[in-house]
Amino acid sequence: MELLMERIRQEGLILSDTVLKVDSFLNHQVDTQLALEIGREFARLFGDKSVTKVLTIEASGIQFAMATGIALNVPFIYAKKKKAVTLSEKVYSAPVYSFTRQETYQVSVSQKYLSPGDKVLIIDDFLATGAALAGLVDIVRESGAELVGVGCVIEKSFQEGRSLLEKKGVLVHSLARIASMSPGEIHFVQDHRLCHQGQGRM
Amino acid sequence: MELLMERIRQEGLILSDTVLKVDSFLNHQVDTQLALEIGREFARLFGDKSVTKVLTIEASGIQFAMATGIALNVPFIYAKKKKAVTLSEKVYSAPVYSFTRQETYQVSVSQKYLSPGDKVLIIDDFLATGAALAGLVDIVRESGAELVGVGCVIEKSFQEGRSLLEKKGVLVHSLARIASMSPGEIHFVQDHRLCHQGQGRM
Numbered sequence: 001m002e003l004l005m006e007r008i009r010q011e012g013l014i015l016s017d018t019v020l021k022v023d024s025f026l027n028h029q030v031d032t033q034l035a036l037e038i039g040r041e042f043a044r045l046f047g048d049k050s051v052t053k054v055l056t057i058e059a060s061g062i063q064f065a066m067a068t069g070i071a072l073n074v075p076f077i078y079a080k081k082k083k084a085v086t087l088s089e090k091v092y093s094a095p096v097y098s099f100t101r102q103e104t105y106q107v108s109v110s111q112k113y114l115s116p117g118d119k120v121l122i123i124d125d126f127l128a129t130g131a132a133l134a135g136l137v138d139i140v141r142e143s144g145a146e147l148v149g150v151g152c153v154i155e156k157s158f159q160e161g162r163s164l165l166e167k168k169g170v171l172v173h174s175l176a177r178i179a180s181m182s183p184g185e186i187h188f189v190q191d192h193r194l195c196h197q198g199q200g201r202m
Numbered sequence: 203m204e205l206l207m208e209r210i211r212q213e214g215l216i217l218s219d220t221v222l223k224v225d226s227f228l229n230h231q232v233d234t235q236l237a238l239e240i241g242r243e244f245a246r247l248f249g250d251k252s253v254t255k256v257l258t259i260e261a262s263g264i265q266f267a268m269a270t271g272i273a274l275n276v277p278f279i280y281a282k283k284k285k286a287v288t289l290s291e292k293v294y295s296a297p298v299y300s301f302t303r304q305e306t307y308q309v310s311v312s313q314k315y316l317s318p319g320d321k322v323l324i325i326d327d328f329l330a331t332g333a334a335l336a337g338l339v340d341i342v343r344e345s346g347a348e349l350v351g352v353g354c355v356i357e358k359s360f361q362e363g364r365s366l367l368e369k370k371g372v373l374v375h376s377l378a379r380i381a382s383m384s385p386g387e388i389h390f391v392q393d394h395r396l397c398h399q400g401q402g403r404m
Contacts, residue, residue, distance in 0.1 A: 023312065024314070024315070025277075028279060028280065028282065028311075028312060028315065029255075029277050029278070029279045029312075029315045030268065030271070030277055030278050030279070030280070031277050032268060032271035032272045032275070032276070032277060032278060033275070035268065036272065053231075058260065058261035058262075059260035059261035059264060059280065060260075062261060062264040062265055062268075063264055063265075063268050066232065066234060066237065066264075066265050066268050066269075067268075069232070069234035070234045070238065073234070073235070074234070075227075075231050075232055075233050075234060076231070076232050076234060077230060077231045077232070078230065078232070078261065080230065109230075110225065110230060110231075112226070113226070113230070113231040
């Protein structure tokens, strides 16, 4: 998605070889029009899959799940990281290790909102280690719903997340795939196969 | 907002005199079309204030800040509850005591995204004790930006949140104001003044 890659080039702050800060337009301050465009792009990429629900994880996936839900005209669900006081019923859950915070937390989704008739599209802001997304994949499969695929806004292609998900048999589309980066420099993956198929300008 | 109150009557689960669960359509599974309507209603209520930014707090305010930002065509910011690894620059912050979790946490917003030229509308899903919203009000004032008002989706009018915010001189609009509730029964505040002014069906 050229619009997104251009914005990352202009406004992304590369703090190290692995840390990219996009909080001026994606995940602290959010450009609502760009977020809507991102949702439309995911709807285009997964639009032939009869998606019934979008699933993400709090907090920074919410704006993109919302935008994708708007574009597909379906509800979205956000998995919770802590079991809330008002989340007393039965849940599907999976443990997720956060490398950023160096702790394991539980992600959970109420069993009421995923069922075997659903076709679920998972959306998140970043694909890096893939740990959180793998947890969501396990939750969808535990529910008996059909997993349509995973859509990520930014993929750090030099980390193992995509490979982890593909080994689980998951279709992954990312809108900006970073091949490598270092302060002042960023390179995106040129995915000619996808370009030829007209499925994305990735 | 009659559409919202009707949905609460139909789908809200009242667990006690103080706990209302709306996670089938507002804050776990989210009805994207209803969220968009909520954003349009806030845009209508605050549309004459030249809002430049919408501010909320992660996680459950995000979908409504997003919807309001879409309707007003402005960006939104979500305050963070923990200082993130990538949030290394200077922040405005305020301590917030959570009665639900019985702990004090810090909410923070990067100083880069609020400045004296901004006109800020604060949006959240619930107004109960008002603690989190009061923290956001303090952050906006510390930044020198103008606070336009606070918009809440659901207000528990039997708790002290509105009074706390009004004592700080803040304009508050809530789309559904609960006067009282108990399992199986819910009463909304009938705000005739607002009805007569045609500013809302609250």
